[in-house]
Amino acid sequence: MQSWNYQKDISGCGLSGLINKDGTRVGGEVIVRSIATQHDRGNGLGGGFAAYGIYPDFADHYALHIMCDDRASLAAAESFLKEAVYIAHQERIPIRLNPKITNVPILNRYFVKPRAEMEGTTFDKGLSEDDFMVQVVMKINMDIQGAFVFSSGKNMGAFKGVGYPEDIADFYRLEDYSGYIWTAHNRFPTNTPGWWGGAHPFTILDWSIVHNGEISSYGINKRYLEMFGYHCTLLTDTEVVAYLLDLLIRKHGLAVDVACLALAPPFWKEIDRMDEDRRKLCKAIRMVYGSALLNGPFAILFAYNGGLVGLNDRIKLRPLVAATKGETVYMASEESAIREICPDPERVWAPKAGDPVIAHLNPGIG
Amino acid sequence: MLYYDQNKNYRDFEVLRDENKCIQCQVCVRQCSYEVHTYDEKHDEVTADQTKCVGCHRCEAFCPTDALKIRKNQSEFRDNALWTPQYLKNIYKQADTGGVLLTGMGNSYPYPVYWDKMLLDASQVTNPSIDPLREPMELRTYLGAKPDAVEVHGGNGHPRLDTSFAPQIPIEYPILFSAMSYGSINLNIHVGLARAAEEMGTLYNTGEGGLHPTLYQYGKNTIVQCASGRFGVHTDYLNAGVAVEIKIGQGAKPGIGGHLPGEKIGPEISLTRMIPEGTDALSPAPHHDIYSIEDLRQLIYALKEATDYKKLVFVKIAAVHNSAAIASGMVRAGADVISLDGFRGGTGAAPTMIRDNVGVPIELALASVDERLRQEGIRNRASLVVAGGIRCSADVVKAIALGADAVYIATAALIAVGCTVCQRCYTGKCPWGIATNDPYLAKRINPEIAHEKLANLIRGWGHEIQEMLGGMGLNALESLRGNREKLRGVGLNETELNILGIKHAGA
Ligand code: SF4
Ligand code: SF4
Numbered sequence: 001m002q003s004w005n006y007q008k009d010i011s012g013c014g015l016s017g018l019i020n021k022d023g024t025r026v027g028g029e030v031i032v033r034s035i036a037t038q039h040d041r042g043n044g045l046g047g048g049f050a051a052y053g054i055y056p057d058f059a060d061h062y063a064l065h066i067m068c069d070d071r072a073s074l075a076a077a078e079s080f081l082k083e084a085v086y087i088a089h090q091e092r093i094p095i096r097l098n099p100k101i102t103n104v105p106i107l108n109r110y111f112v113k114p115r116a117e118m119e120g121t122t123f124d125k126g127l128s129e130d131d132f133m134v135q136v137v138m139k140i141n142m143d144i145q146g147a148f149v150f151s152s153g154k155n156m157g158a159f160k161g162v163g164y165p166e167d168i169a170d171f172y173r174l175e176d177y178s179g180y181i182w183t184a185h186n187r188f189p190t191n192t193p194g195w196w197g198g199a200h201p202f203t204i205l206d207w208s209i210v211h212n213g214e215i216s217s218y219g220i221n222k223r224y225l226e227m228f229g230y231h232c233t234l235l236t237d238t239e240v241v242a243y244l245l246d247l248l249i250r251k252h253g254l255a256v257d258v259a260c261l262a263l264a265p266p267f268w269k270e271i272d273r274m275d276e277d278r279r280k281l282c283k284a285i286r287m288v289y290g291s292a293l294l295n296g297p298f299a300i301l302f303a304y305n306g307g308l309v310g311l312n313d314r315i316k317l318r319p320l321v322a323a324t325k326g327e328t329v330y331m332a333s334e335e336s337a338i339r340e341i342c343p344d345p346e347r348v349w350a351p352k353a354g355d356p357v358i359a360h361l362n363p364g365i366g
Numbered sequence: 367m368l369y370y371d372q373n374k375n376y377r378d379f380e381v382l383r384d385e386n387k388c389i390q391c392q393v394c395v396r397q398c399s400y401e402v403h404t405y406d407e408k409h410d411e412v413t414a415d416q417t418k419c420v421g422c423h424r425c426e427a428f429c430p431t432d433a434l435k436i437r438k439n440q441s442e443f444r445d446n447a448l449w450t451p452q453y454l455k456n457i458y459k460q461a462d463t464g465g466v467l468l469t470g471m472g473n474s475y476p477y478p479v480y481w482d483k484m485l486l487d488a489s490q491v492t493n494p495s496i497d498p499l500r501e502p503m504e505l506r507t508y509l510g511a512k513p514d515a516v517e518v519h520g521g522n523g524h525p526r527l528d529t530s531f532a533p534q535i536p537i538e539y540p541i542l543f544s545a546m547s548y549g550s551i552n553l554n555i556h557v558g559l560a561r562a563a564e565e566m567g568t569l570y571n572t573g574e575g576g577l578h579p580t581l582y583q584y585g586k587n588t589i590v591q592c593a594s595g596r597f598g599v600h601t602d603y604l605n606a607g608v609a610v611e612i613k614i615g616q617g618a619k620p621g622i623g624g625h626l627p628g629e630k631i632g633p634e635i636s637l638t639r640m641i642p643e644g645t646d647a648l649s650p651a652p653h654h655d656i657y658s659i660e661d662l663r664q665l666i667y668a669l670k671e672a673t674d675y676k677k678l679v680f681v682k683i684a685a686v687h688n689s690a691a692i693a694s695g696m697v698r699a700g701a702d703v704i705s706l707d708g709f710r711g712g713t714g715a716a717p718t719m720i721r722d723n724v725g726v727p728i729e730l731a732l733a734s735v736d737e738r739l740r741q742e743g744i745r746n747r748a749s750l751v752v753a754g755g756i757r758c759s760a761d762v763v764k765a766i767a768l769g770a771d772a773v774y775i776a777t778a779a780l781i782a783v784g785c786t787v788c789q790r791c792y793t794g795k796c797p798w799g800i801a802t803n804d805p806y807l808a809k810r811i812n813p814e815i816a817h818e819k820l821a822n823l824i825r826g827w828g829h830e831i832q833e834m835l836g837g838m839g840l841n842a843l844e845s846l847r848g849n850r851e852k853l854r855g856v857g858l859n860e861t862e863l864n865i866l867g868i869k870h871a872g873a
Contacts, residue, residue, distance in 0.1 A: 214492050214493040216489070216839035216845065219849035220844075220846075222851075223850075224848075226740065227745060228743070252515040255525060257523075258518050268504055268506050269502065277526050280526075281518065281525055284527050284529060285516060287508045287531070287534060288515065288746070290847070293842055293844055293845055295845035296845075314841065314842075
C-alpha cells in the first residue's frame with residue numbers, strides 16, 4: 001500500500017485523566033468510575049487506559065505490551081525480540097474473562113533492555129536506547145504480520161481493546177494496578193475494523209495519548225513525520241499526535257509548553273501583539289513547525305512518566321474541563337466525570353482554546 | 367502570384383458589424399491597433415479588413431451601440447482529424463516566410479488540466495466546518511529557508527528563542543504576481559502590480575527588464591529578477607527588493623532564451639535595461655556562467671554576498687521531465703525559494719512549437735518536487751512557489767494541498783486588467799494597452815485602476831480560499847500545505863494518482 005493510500009479513522013470520544021503530583025498511587029477503579037460516567041460518549045467499539053508507576057519492580061526496563069492475532073505471529077514477534085533485546089521477564093497479561101469482551105487476541109508483556117550489539121545490524125548505528133526501542137516497536141508493527149506493540153514505556157502500561165472502557169477495565173483487572181497517573185478513553189468510531197490496536201491510548205515509549213477528535217491536518221502531519229523517519233502504521237489521527245510529541249519533546253528537546261505551542265499555536269493576530277521575546281518565539285515555532293500544527297477539532301490528554309497534559313484545538317471544538325484538589329489534577333471531557341471521583345474540587349475550569357493544562361510531578365518525585 | 371498570401375482569406379476571425387446599429391462613431395477605428403477598421407469618408411461608412419483581426423475583442427467591448435461581434439471564421443475545410451486548419455495555416459505561413467512561428471501567452475493545446483481532475487474535501491458531522499466570517503482564518507505564509515528544529519532556552523515558564531533564521535518574507539495571501547518584464551509590459555501595469563502587491567501584503571516580480579526608478583519605493587513588495595541577459599542588474603537593483611530571483615527558465619519556453627526587438631527599446635526601457643536605444647535585448651538560452659549545478663551555487667552565493675545575506679534568493683525553472691532531481695539540487699545549492707513554472711505559463715513571445723510542445727503540467731511537477739524534497743528531508747530548507755496556469759482560487763487551494771507554499775499568477779493578473787488572451791503579445795500592438803509600450807496604447811491602462819482591479823482579484827480569491835479552508839475544517843494555511851488527503855482524483859489512472867499522491871474520488 002502506498003503511504004498516502006490509508007483509510008482514515010474517524011471517531012468521537014470521551015476522555016478522563018488524573019495525576020497525583022506527589023506521586024501517590026491509586027488503584028485503577030478510580031479512573032474507571034470516572035470514564036464510566038461518560039458511557040454515552042462511546043459506542044462500545046473501543047476503550048482503553050494508560051497507567052504510570054505500575055511496574056516498580058521493573059522500573060528501569062521497557063515494558064512491551066504486545067497483542068498477537070495467533071501463535072504464528074506471536075512466535076515471529078518473540079523470535080525477533082529475543083534477537084533484539086534482553087528479556088528480563090515475560091508473561092501473559094493477566095485477564096478476567098468478560099462476556100462482553102470477545103475476539104480477544106493473545107496478550108503478552110515483556111520487560112526488556114536493548115541489546116547494544118544489535119546496533120548497526122537490523123538497526124541504525126549510534127542510536128540512543130530510546131531510539132533503539134522506537135525502531136524495535138516500528139519494526140514489529142510494520143513487518144510482523146498480526147503482531148502489534150501497544151505499549152513500550154518504562155514503568156507504565158496501556159490496556160485497551162474493543163468494548164466499553166468499564167468492561168475493558170474489568171477484563172484487564174485494572175483494580176490490581178496502582179499508578180500515580182491514569183488516563184482513560186471511551187471511543188465512538190464511525191468506521192472501525194473492530195481491531196484492538198485501534199483503541200486508545202496510543203503510545204510510543206512512555207508517551208500515551210487519548211484523543212477526542214479528528215485531525216483535519218492529518219494528511220500533512222503524517223507527511224511531515226515521514227521526513228523524520230516515523231511511519232504511521234495505524235492509519236489513524238491519534239498516532240500522529242504521539243509521534244509529534246516524541247519528535248518535538250524527545251528529539252528536538254522542546255519543553256512541554258513549547259511543544260504545545262507548536263501543536264496549537266496562537267493566531268498571527270495575537271502573535272503580532274505579543275512582547276518581542278514571545279513574538280519571536282511564536283513566530284519561529286509557526287514558521288518551522290507549521291506542518292505539525294494540529295488543525296481540526298480535538299481535545300487530547302497526553303501523559304508521560306513526568307506528568308499529564310491536556311490540550312484543546314485553537315478554537316476549542318471539543319470539550320475539556322480541568323479541576324484540582326490538593327495534589328491531584330483532573331481533566332475530562334465532562335465535569336460530571338471529574339465530580340464522580342472528586343465531588344468537591346477546589347477549582348474547576350474550562351481551559352481556553354489552545355491553552356495547555358500542564359501538570360508535572362512535584363520536583364524530586366518519580 | 368508566387369507570393370500570394372494564401373492565409374489572407376483563411377483568416378481566424380470574422381468581424382460582424384450590424385449596420386443598423388453602427389452610428390459611424392469610429393470608436394473601433396481608434397481602438398483597433400491592428401487597423402482592421404477604417405472610416406470611409408466618402409460613403410460615411412466604417413469598414414473592416416477582417417484578415418488583420420487577432421480576436422482581442424477591444425472594438426467589441428468599446429462599441430457604444432453594441433454593433434460589433436467578433437467570432438471565429440465560419441469557413442470550414444474538409445474535416446480531417448490530423449490535418450486541422452491550424453496546421454494547414456501554419457504551413458502556408460512558413461512556406462511564405464521561412465520563419466519560426468511565434469505566439470504569446472501559454473500553451474493553448476487541450477492537454478489534460480489536472481486541476482479539473484481533482485476535487486476538494488469538506489467537513490460533515492465528525493469535524494465541524496469553520497465559518498471564516500466568525501472565526502479567524504489564517505492565510506499568512508513566510509517564504510524562506512527554515513531550520514528543521516528550533517532551539518529554545520528558559521524551558522517551562524519563560525521560553526526564549528535561540529535559533530537565528532535566514533531571512534523570511536511574510537505574505538498575507540499565498541498569491542504572488544509572477545515575473546513580467548518592463549518592456550514586455552509597460553510601466554502602467556508595473557505600477558499597478560507594485561501598488562496592488564503593497565496593498566495586499568504580497569509580492570510582485572520585476573521580470574528580467576530591470577526596475578524603473580519610480581518603482582524603488584515598492585521595494586518591500588518586490589522580487590527583482592536576474593536572468594541570463596542580466597538586463598538592468600546592478601547593486602542598487604539587487605538590493606531594491608526583498609528577494610532576487612535567478613531565472614533559469616520559464617514554462618512557456620523551457621530551454622530557450624528571449625528576444626525583445628530593438629523597436630521596443632525606447633528611452634525609458636533603454637534606461638532600465640541598461641542597453642542602448644534601439645538595440646535588440648537578447649537573453650541567451652542558458653546563463654553564460656551557469657553550466658552546472660555548482661555554477662548555480664556560485665551565482666546564488668554571489669547574489670547573497672551582493673545583498674549582504676539580507677535578501678532571499680529564488681531560483682526559477684521551467685517544469686521539465688527531471689524537475690524533482692533538479693529542484694533537489696537547487697535546494698542543496700542554497701536556493702531559499704524554488705519557483706516552478708509549468709508548461710501553461712504565459713510569455714510575451716515564444717516560438718509556437720516550443721510553447722505548445724515542451725514542458726510538464728505544473729500539477730504533476732509540483733507533486734513530484736514536493737515529494738522528492740520530503741523524501742530527502744529537505745523540504746523545510748526552501749519554499750516552493752508554483753506558476754503556470756493558475757486560473758482561480760480553487761486552483762490555488764489545490765496547488766497548496768499538493769505541496770506549494772504559494773502560487774505565482776501572471777496571465778490571470780493581465781486578464782484582471784483587460785487581457786482577452788488573444789496570444790498576440792509579441793506584436794507590441796496589444797489593443798488593451800498591456801503588452802505594449804506604444805504610449806498611445808499604454809495609456810489605456812490607468813495605473814490606479816489597474817491597482818484596484820489587481821487588489822480586488824487577490825481579495826476575492828482570498829475570501830474564496832478562506833471559505834474552502836473553513837469548509838475543510840482548517841483555520842491555517844499551513845494545515846493545507848502538502849495535505850493531499852484533502853484532494854481526490856476524478857477520471858485519473860493509477861499512474862497519475864501515484865504521481866499526484868492522491869486517492870481516487872470515492873476511496
Ligand atoms: S483586432 Fe481586436 S480591436 Fe481589432 S478588430 Fe479584431 S477584435 Fe477588434
Ligand atoms: S496581453 Fe494583450 S496582446 Fe497579449 S494576450 Fe492579452 S490582450 Fe492579447
